[in-house]
Amino acid sequence: MESLRLDKFLWAARFYKTRALAQQMIEGGKVRIDGDRVKPARAVRPGQIIELRQGRTRRRIEVLGLSETRGPATQAQQLYRDLSAPEKIGIFDEE
Template sequence: MEKDSVRLDKFLWAARFYKTRALAQQMIDSGRVKVDGDRVKPARAIRPGVHISLRQGRTRRLIEVIGVSDKRGSAPQAQLLYREISPPEEIGLFDDE
């Protein structure tokens, strides 16, 4: 049975943005990950269609969720879960830090 939502921390880990769920939780708690422009908690349910803005080191990324999974697969499988939106600054979901 295919899931229709998954926790944000599990999604970020499964989509290979962060190596561990603990690191994903830390980034969410620090405010470096936002869902549709809002600070959220790691347990936030993520569904296709939402926009996630995040930082990986100095890199800003904005993605649109197109699929969800709570299992970590290969990099090609992970890339099927989201669509990159570029450049993120044009969307306005990042605050100047």
Template sequence: MEQVRIDKWLWAARFYKTRSLAAKAVGGGHVAVNGSRVKPARTVRPGDMVHIRQGPFAWEIQVLAVSEQRGPATAARMLYEETEASQVRRELARAERKVLQLHIQAPERKPDKHERRKIRQFLKKE
């Protein structure tokens, strides 16, 4: 087995929890192989460069091996190697998000029934 579908590979490498989520991400343009957007049926081979965006984070990885079966996380980690630049960017994004979270205060309690009605009325006006 020298090649496998990109959606199966992303699922087996544990980037997505289910294969259907991986297929949606690929179809939505969040995954690129060798610099170009692809469809879920596109095959990947060892040596391909894959760029994955998940929310604020982005991975640039090189495919080292292919697998159609999802295994333990340690085995999944052996399927790819992340570039140094990608690791640095993700760490910076993580630190940035952490700093932003410090300024957000959680509410003391949930809104009660009366407050929820007011919120719904306010949102309907817009």
């Protein structure tokens, strides 16, 4: 498989619970490919960079593989590489 619809990729990679939710986020401008605003039917190919917002979190991922089915989380994590800067969680300044 050379390419896959963006909404289907985001669903299979477990970024959104349903394809309908993925479509809603894409149409709302929350998802971009290589910096461009896109539509749900846009073809995704390995090597492309996807930027998406999930609540207050911004994620930047590189597509590594494609899958038409939604598998377990371990399988989904093999479809992309997270390029997002790690967030500082639970770190407090000492006085």
